[in-house]
Amino acid sequence: MSITCSINxxxxxxxxxxFESLLRVLxxxxxxxxxxxxxxxxxxxxxxxxxxxxxxxxxxxxxxxCEGTEITTVEGLADGDMLHSVQTAMVAEGGVQCGxxxxxxxxxxxxxxxxxxxxxEDEIREALSGNLCRCxxxxxxxxxxxKLSGSNA
Amino acid sequence: xxxxxxxxxxxxxxESVARxxxxxxxxxxxxxxxxxxxxxxxxxxxxxxxxxRARLVTLDTSPALAMAGVRAVLSQEDVPGALTFGQEHQDxxxxxxxxxxxxxxxxxxxAADDPETAxxxxxAIVIEWEPLDPLVDPESxxxxxxxxxxxxxxxxxxxxxxxxxxxxxxxxxxxxxxPLGPEAGIAIPDGEGGLDLHVTTQWVHVDHRQIxxxxxxxxxMVRCHPVGMGGAFGAREDIxxxxxxxxxxxxxxxxxxxxxxxxESFVGHVKRHPSRMWYRHEAATDxxxxxxxxxxxxxxxxxxxxxxxxxxxxxxxxxxxxxxDNVFVDAAVVKTNNPPCGAMRGxxxxxxxxxYESQMDRLAETVGMSPLELRRHNALxxxxxxxxxxxxxxxxxxxxxxxxxxxxxxxPDPLADDDPLHMPGGTGLTTPFSAVRRGVGxxxxxxxxxxxxxxxxxxEARVVLTSSGAEVHTAAMEVGQGLVTLCQQIVRTVLETxxxxxxxxxxxxxxxxxxxxASRQTQMTGGAVHAAAxxxxxxxxxxxxxxxxxxxxxxxxxxxxxxxxxxxxxxxxDHWVRFRHPPTEEPDENGQGNVHAGFAVAAHRAVxxxxxxxxxxxxxxxxTAQDVGKALNPQALIGQIEGGIMQGVGLAVMEELVIDDGIxxxxxxxxxxxxxxxxxxxxxxxxxEEPDSWGPFGAKGAGEPPTISSTPAVVAAxxxxxxxxxxxxxxxxxxxxxx
Numbered sequence: 001m002s003i004t005c006s007i008n009x010x011x012x013x014x015x016x017x018x019f020e021s022l023l024r025v026l027x028x029x030x031x032x033x034x035x036x037x038x039x040x041x042x043x044x045x046x047x048x049x050x051x052x053x054x055x056x057x058x059x060x061x062x063x064x065x066c067e068g069t070e071i072t073t074v075e076g077l078a079d080g081d082m083l084h085s086v087q088t089a090m091v092a093e094g095g096v097q098c099g100x101x102x103x104x105x106x107x108x109x110x111x112x113x114x115x116x117x118x119x120x121e122d123e124i125r126e127a128l129s130g131n132l133c134r135c136x137x138x139x140x141x142x143x144x145x146x147k148l149s150g151s152n153a
Numbered sequence: 154x155x156x157x158x159x160x161x162x163x164x165x166x167x168e169s170v171a172r173x174x175x176x177x178x179x180x181x182x183x184x185x186x187x188x189x190x191x192x193x194x195x196x197x198x199x200x201x202x203x204x205x206r207a208r209l210v211t212l213d214t215s216p217a218l219a220m221a222g223v224r225a226v227l228s229q230e231d232v233p234g235a236l237t238f239g240q241e242h243q244d245x246x247x248x249x250x251x252x253x254x255x256x257x258x259x260x261x262x263x264a265a266d267d268p269e270t271a272x273x274x275x276x277a278i279v280i281e282w283e284p285l286d287p288l289v290d291p292e293s294x295x296x297x298x299x300x301x302x303x304x305x306x307x308x309x310x311x312x313x314x315x316x317x318x319x320x321x322x323x324x325x326x327x328x329x330x331x332p333l334g335p336e337a338g339i340a341i342p343d344g345e346g347g348l349d350l351h352v353t354t355q356w357v358h359v360d361h362r363q364i365x366x367x368x369x370x371x372x373x374m375v376r377c378h379p380v381g382m383g384g385a386f387g388a389r390e391d392i393x394x395x396x397x398x399x400x401x402x403x404x405x406x407x408x409x410x411x412x413x414x415x416x417e418s419f420v421g422h423v424k425r426h427p428s429r430m431w432y433r434h435e436a437a438t439d440x441x442x443x444x445x446x447x448x449x450x451x452x453x454x455x456x457x458x459x460x461x462x463x464x465x466x467x468x469x470x471x472x473x474x475x476x477x478d479n480v481f482v483d484a485a486v487v488k489t490n491n492p493p494c495g496a497m498r499g500x501x502x503x504x505x506x507x508x509y510e511s512q513m514d515r516l517a518e519t520v521g522m523s524p525l526e527l528r529r530h531n532a533l534x535x536x537x538x539x540x541x542x543x544x545x546x547x548x549x550x551x552x553x554x555x556x557x558x559x560x561x562x563x564x565p566d567p568l569a570d571d572d573p574l575h576m577p578g579g580t581g582l583t584t585p586f587s588a589v590r591r592g593v594g595x596x597x598x599x600x601x602x603x604x605x606x607x608x609x610x611x612x613e614a615r616v617v618l619t620s621s622g623a624e625v626h627t628a629a630m631e632v633g634q635g636l637v638t639l640c641q642q643i644v645r646t647v648l649e650t651x652x653x654x655x656x657x658x659x660x661x662x663x664x665x666x667x668x669x670x671a672s673r674q675t676q677m678t679g680g681a682v683h684a685a686a687x688x689x690x691x692x693x694x695x696x697x698x699x700x701x702x703x704x705x706x707x708x709x710x711x712x713x714x715x716x717x718x719x720x721x722x723x724x725x726x727d728h729w730v731r732f733r734h735p736p737t738e739e740p741d742e743n744g745q746g747n748v749h750a751g752f753a754v755a756a757h758r759a760v761x762x763x764x765x766x767x768x769x770x771x772x773x774x775x776x777t778a779q780d781v782g783k784a785l786n787p788q789a790l791i792g793q794i795e796g797g798i799m800q801g802v803g804l805a806v807m808e809e810l811v812i813d814d815g816i817x818x819x820x821x822x823x824x825x826x827x828x829x830x831x832x833x834x835x836x837x838x839x840x841x842e843e844p845d846s847w848g849p850f851g852a853k854g855a856g857e858p859p860t861i862s863s864t865p866a867v868v869a870a871x872x873x874x875x876x877x878x879x880x881x882x883x884x885x886x887x888x889x890x891x892x
Contacts (some may be wrong), residue, residue: 022643033183033188038333038383043822048331061332074181083179093173097796098633099178100333100383106179122574125830132822134333134384135633137795138833140788 006067007032008076018064022056023047025063026073034074034103038132045131048104049073055111057130074103077110085148086110091143097135105131109145118149162704166636166648166850169788172638173655174631185381186353187337189410192371194339195224195264197394197401197411198271200278201420202253202260205287205815206490209251213279214261222266223274225404232400234369239784240359242301245366245456245493247396253282255455255492256816257420264401264409287490287815291429291452294487301453301486302461304468306744309479315435315443319515320587323432323508324881325667325864326809327452328425328800330497331827332632334383336393336421337412340402347374348402349659353382355389355496358665367396368403375399379657385632386800387496388422389459390670419820423495424810426451426486428504434512440520440527444479445472445540449505451486458495462484465606466501468744472508472540474599474754475531475550480540482744490815496670498800500859502600507882510596510865514872524595524869529556533599542740544747548846549853551780552754556597558778558839559756562886563690565774567591568762577762578769579831590763591773594869597756598862601749602854603673607739610750614681615666616644616689619725620718622652623686628659628668634856635789636674640682643849644783647686650704650717664731672753672854675785681732683849683868689728692719701720734847751845754836755779755858757798757866758807759834763874768886769853770871771807772832775863778839782853782861787840790855794838797859799828805867807832809883 001018004011007030014025023040026032026049035058036046042057049058050072058073077084086109089095096102105128112119112127119127124145125138133141165172177183214226229236229248236250237243249260261278265271288294336351347370348392354360357377359451365375382389394411399598413421428451435444449467453460464486471482497503497658517527532552538545571586573579583591604610625640641653666678690702697715701708706716720726738746760773782789800808807826811818819825844851872879875889 026573027188032181033184036185036333036383037187038335039822041415041821041823044333074179078180083176087176087179090179091171094169094171094769094792096172096175096178097635097792098175098332098382098384099183100185102178103181114314122572125833126574128830130829132333132827132829134331134386134800134827135796136792137797137828137836138830139795139801139836140792151351 003063003067005015005071007071008073014063016063020063021059022061022066023058024058026058032073032075036100036103038100045104045108046101048107048131050107050111055108074107077106084110086113089144089148090113093147095144101131101133104120105141113148119145121146155313162645162649162651164642164651166642166785170638170642170786172635173641174637183381185334185383186351187335189232189339189351191339191341191408191737194408194410195266195405196268197262197398197409199259199273200254200261200275201398202249202258204253204282204284205256206285207282207627208285209249209253210283211279211281216279217263217274217277220270220274220277221858222270223263225401226261226274227400227404228261232367235366237365238363238396239457240391240459241461242457255490257682262397262401264405269618269716276316287491289491289815290451291487291489291889293554294489295450295485296763299488301488302456302464303853304464304744306468306480306482308541308543308743308745311481313444313479316438317436317516317519318420319434319512319519321432321512322514323430323511324508325504326883327427327812328497328804328808329419329810329825330386330388332386332388335413335415335418338394338398339408339410340398341624342402342406348399349376349378350395351380352395353376353380353389355385355632355670356668357628357660360392360395361660363392364396364399366398375397376659376661376821378659379628379630382630382632385669386498387670390496391423393421406667415822416820419817420492424495425497426463426504427665430505431506432508432512434516436516438520440516440522440530442475442477442531444448445477447471447480447482449482449858450821452489452491453486453491454489454491456493458493464500466601467505469541469617469748470599473506474533474597475540476533476537477540482541489707490816491812498797499857500671502598502861503864506598507865508549510862514869523555525560528597529553532556541744542748543745546752548751548845550752551841551843554841555754555756555778558841559758559776562776562837562839565760577764577771578767579794580762584764584766588765590874592761592763592868592870592874594759594873596862596865596869597754598858599752599754600672600857600861602753603671603677603734605737605749607737610667610734612666612677612681614685615663615727615729616685617723617725617727618689620721622654623650625650625653625655625682626658626663627666627678629674629841630669632669632693634793635786636678638789639675639679639785640645643679643683644686646781647683648690648702672857675852675854677732677734678848679852681730684732685728685730688730689726692728695725713860751847751853753853753858755862757863759866759870761867761874763871763889765875765889768889772802772806772834772867774834775802775866776837777859779842779855779858780841780853781855782845782848783842783851786838786849790840791838793834793855794859797856798836798863799833801863802834802862802867803828805864806883847865
């Protein structure tokens with residue numbers, strides 16, 4: 001089977017059988033290991049990508065369902081060397097420790113700000129509640145998004 | 154001649170410097186162990202015991218080996234060297250030795266061309282078991298003498314009595330570290346019979362020692378490399394898949410990668426020891442502690458790992474940060490057929506803190522003092538003898554300052570609205586808003602820093618100065634905590650050079666940095682890097698008496714007299730250090746002696762809202778004050794404090810490995826609950842800086858104290874809200890509603 005989709009603005013083709021997860025194909029076939037596999041069960045959000053603009057856990061999406069779709073992974077958020085504002089804020093505010101959850105949080109956060117440029121603390125928490133982080137206790141991450149929210153006021 | 158007036162460099166010690174690996178981590182470009190690949194790489198998979206205890210009757214690997222794409226299948230008969238491994242005691246078989254002793258014990262491994270084939274090959278192995286009765290009750294194990302270590306502490310007068318007697322029984326459940334990065338690694342043959350290993354770990358040198366022993370090869374045939382790590386928290390202090398992939402690479406001559414999935418991770422690493430604790434506090438009517446007697450029982454599971462050191466910590470921190478002259482402890486860690494336990498953040502001090510702080514609250518109530526007043530009244534401070542070992546507390550221990558700082562943090566506003574997002578249970582709350590009960594609880598915790606009990610604890614580091622900047626060379630593991638940033642900051646401050654790179658060395662290139670555990674790397678590797686940088690500076694200035702070294706050269710009276718290029722004209726200047734903390738002693742038969750090198754104290758105040766009908770808890774906030782010696786990087790420090798508190802909150806209200814007859818019933822993130830963004834309470838932290846006697850710039854390790862007293866503070870708050878005694882952590886809904 002051959003599946004073609006647009007990933008981070010580039011047309012990519014996978015020869016996967018079709019039943020593999022999008023996450024497996026990204027990581028193992030397409031050399032895009034930024035999306036992380038931490039539970040492969042849709043609980044932790046570390047593998048979050050945008051699929052036709054919608055947030056999905058790529059571990060729960062079969063590659064066979066991705067034909068003709070547009071996918072954005074963490075590798076596609078920066079514009080060349082220009083980091084996405086969420087990426088800059090996460091580094092500056094100490095929202096990154098081990099960083100394994102970070103790709104999912106960055107993608108989810110970018111999606112949040114695109115749809116709600118000035119989220120309240122509750123809206124930030126709710127939007128990111130599908131992303132587990134074991135290192136930070138979430139405080140610095142919330143701080144990063146609150147700063148971004150303020151900057152969009 | 155260049156003249157400079159500024160005397161310090163940017164991004165040095167004391168500043169909230171951003172971590173150098175932050176950008177690669179937010180762009181997805183940081184390489185974690187599970188991301189590594191190599192040409193012609195095979196994939197490994199592991200066959201595990203489905204029984205907590207069983208005799209291995211038949212093991213036939215030939216059907217797996219006959220499959221297309223399968224390159225090797227290994228079991229115990231294929232181990233060329235030592236058949237067992239272990240950090241302290243080599244008691245765990247590399248592969249099942251005829252009897253499986255815990256659920257998930259490794260029996261065989263496969264290397265195949267792709268992960269699917271490896272998994273199918275595991276299923277093709279023919280195996281027959283004769284299940285045996287597992288020993289799963291720790292009290293039965295103790296009665297049978299199935300123990301890894303027993304300890305006694307006998308200090309003071311056994312006949313001492315207090316008018317007030319508080320007796321209690323407490324339990325804590327097993328907790329999983331749940332680092333988001335799973336166990337992962339790759340073993341790459343070097344073509345000359347040797348191997349390079351890149352595996353998730355907290356201590357490459359102690360891995361190396363165990364791997365070469367099991368491979369039966371000389372030390373220099375294996376190099377263990379530091380690798381990108383998705384957290385650790387103790388889970389990676391012991392061997393997981395290291396030896397298995399090394400054996401598969403040795404057998405096949407090809408690179409072998411293995412990654413545990415989440416369920417396998419739950420059985421593939423050690424966990425926090427579940428505990429049972431019986432306490433008796435005796436006090437004067439004014440609240441002064443007279444005597445503490447305790448029996449501690451930890452379940453170590455099937456193999457030793459670091460159980461004996463965990464038990465020592467539990468025993469030495471039986472009483473906590475309080476003066477007491479008469480202390481009697483009987484402690485044991487037992488061997489059972491439960492999942493093996495070892496290190497997790499707090500390392501034995503978590504369990505006892507839950508018990509002694511529960512006792513202190515009951516004592517406060519009995520003598521009519523507030524929780525903090527009783528703790529102030531009994532506070533243990535620097536210069537006092539430690540209540541258990543009797544050693545004089547060295548360095549700083551600002552217990553009173555920590556308590557006062559916590560007390561000065563404003564309380565949150567009362568619950569003002571019935572927004573379901575702010576209710577216990579969130580939108581699932583069915584109890585009327587008016588029935589929600591608020592409670593406030595306090596706890597203070599004490600922990601040693603670095604390794605104790607006469608362990609030869611050292612860290613090596615090299616600092617190299619070149620004409621373009623400085624390099625730090627170390628084999629310390631950066632697991633996410635930010636050691637990489639501290640190393641840079643320390644060198645910047647000492648050498649006044651801004652461009653500092655940290656180079657992670659493998660086991661053949663530098664000596665051990667010791668484990669990234671026991672809150673020790675800030676002081677140990679930080680201490681080594683500091684000493685190396687100072688040594689380097691002194692070496693350069695030995696030819697320039699009275700001069701100053703700055704980033705671009707040597708200055709005299711504000712004038713540049715030798716540029717860095719001139720200083721390095723004969724090549725880079727290099728200084729290597731093996732740093733040790735002040736020596737410690739083995740405890741004597743009564744647990745007495747100079748056992749620990751340093752201590753840190755923290756205090757927590759938790760505010761909770763409880764739905765008393767459904768037994769649901771919302772942790773409204775947790776505030777803290779912590780003794781850190783010196784804040785080398787305030788932002789990273791706050792990150793450690795907030796992250797550590799969340800693991801303590803987890804153990805208080807939701808995190809429990811449910812183990813039934815030796816089998817973990819919830820080895821997934823669906824069933825083992827971690828605090829989410831919506832569960833996480835805001836934290837306000839007050840940092841207390843009283844320099845310690847041996848850390849760089851007076852700094853103390855800061856990773857563990859946040860996890861130790863946050864759990865009892867939350868449980869105390871739930872008690873205050875509900876009036877329930879609550880002798881167990883985590884507190885389950887049924888504990889609150891009284892089922």
